[in-house]
Amino acid sequence: MISNKNKKYDYIKNILSNSIVGIAGLGGLGSNAAIALTRLGIGNLVLIDYDIVEKENLNRQYYFLDQIGMNKIDAMKENIKKINPNVKLTLHKKRLKKGSISTYFKKVDVIIEALDDARIKTEFIEEILLKLPKKPIVAASGVTGYENPDRIKTKKLGKLYLVQDDLALSTDEDMLYAPRVCIMANWEANLAVEVILSDKI
């Protein structure tokens, strides 16, 4: 006999495998969010990053020693395919350019902002809210340090879902540590799923 729980699980699995999530940036936030979404069963990912894997990234980003020097896009493709070869990937080895940011995300169900610099984060959110006002966007602010993880919370502003710790310092003043970065990356991934399933369950 199929239980209700199994039916619900199959229903969710089907929705997720037909969903598209776009991730801007494949650093600490983006690489870990992409892996979480892959394991979860999201069927389609749109990934954008221009950077290469460096040794210093390995303390928090989802790459390996033998991937140093590779483009993050190629390395992430390799890592995702090792978990699930069926995920459909749309890959952009590009630096996001102000004014044309929204073009990559027109077809996605949810956008995850996983950028580093505060100015670029702000410009990114502004452009998405302006050009794709109906598109849900998940962003993160306050990723540094290891103290006070219980200060992290979700702030919802219309279609913008912000994972934030208002009192965290910037990367100029504090370090990035794996546990905290992964908490926020996975929080972003979780919010993306919440948004996808919110009107379907």
Next chain:
Amino acid sequence: MSIEVNGRKTDWVENESVKKLLTRIKYTFPLVVVKINDKLVLRKNFDKTIIPDKSKIDVIHMISGG
């Protein structure tokens, strides 16, 4: 006559721009996203956008790191 900024009530000031409001409430972070009644205000329009009475304003600031 009042407005609400990030859930907190504050006075409404006639002809006050977003830029002036941010200074008044000592919101000094340079990189913020502002929404008035859930409508985005572009940063380039901060000094010419006037806050209407009874507005609900959200100000979020982005911190580097990711």
